[in-house]
Amino acid sequence: MKGLDSIVQSVPYAAQIGTSKWRRLLVASLFLLPAFVFLIVFVYLPTILAFLLAFFNYSPGGTTTWAGTSNFAQAVSDPVFQLSLGNSLYYAAMIVPLTLLFSVAIALLIAKTSRIYSFLRTLILMPYVTPTIGTAIGWLWMYNPSYGFMNALLSFFHLPVSQWLASPSMAMPAIVIYSLWHGIGFDVIIVLTAITGLPQGVLEAADLDGARFFRKLFTIIIPLISPTLFFITVVTTIGSFQSFSQMFALSTGSGGPEYATTTTLFLIYQTAFKYGNFSYAAAMAIFLVLGIFALTMLLRWIGNRVVFYQ
Secondary structure, three states: OOOHHHHHHHHHHHHHHHHHHHHHHHHHHHHHHHHHHHHHHHHHHHEEEHHHHOEOOOOOOOEEOOOOOOOHHHHHHOOHHHHHHHHHHHHHHHHHHHHHHHHHHHHHHHOOOOOOHHHHHHHHHHHHHOOOHHHHHHHHHOOOOOOHHHHHHHOOOOOOOOOOHHHHOHHHHHHHHHHHHHHHHHHHHHHHHHHHHHOOHHHHHHHHHHHHHHHHHHHHHHOOHHHHHHHHHHHHHHHHHHHHHHEEEEHHOOOOOOOOOOOOOHHHHHHHHHHHOOOHHHHHHHHHHHHHHHHHHHHHHHHHHEEEOO
């Protein structure tokens, strides 16, 4: 009888637990609903429409006709699109290793606890929170071949001056310099957080063994923060192929000189909103997304073999 009584008494409590779970699930769903609506309306739905648009010839205010794969075939044979892919790869090949190098170097320099280093950390982060278009105006003046600060600095050290943004060979490196200045603060803070979280016992043991700085750097510090460096590599690589604001601002909307700063995303923007060829722009965007996805998978495969997870 006692066993039966215990079962009977437990039924209302179990039902109460079930009701509470459903109530919590309902409340959580209501809180998540705005985010789901935002993702569906502004992310997933435009992505699906852009994918479908690539198979049509769409003209705003005109007729829409079936194009099949002609837009994709045009992109494959388009020399400007091929050049834009090369420019994107060139930009990524410069910005990714330089970001890793400078973020680690600066983080090691300011990884100290004092007021002046706290001020330096704030100073380094400030460019990251400033708008790209606003700061690019100042850098346009700095890159001016006639009276800009960069050529004045080169002249001071008796080095040959450059045409910077007016030169097809120097325009992209000039944008890389600006991008490093503008975005390095975010990466420095992330690396600095990883460095300050290192086990001090390991570093102290290395000091007792007489390990020099560079030996500690390459055998202890970098392996231990390799997950953070891998994260920065992936994020910077994806971001480099999505770069648009700095290209647009520093080339004054032209992508020049001689298509030197026309990256793939910039070309997609020009094709869609300057020339009104939305279908062809959608086809190029699909190629770009597939390329970024393939490159991300490659980085993941490499990361699984070289990243040290504690």
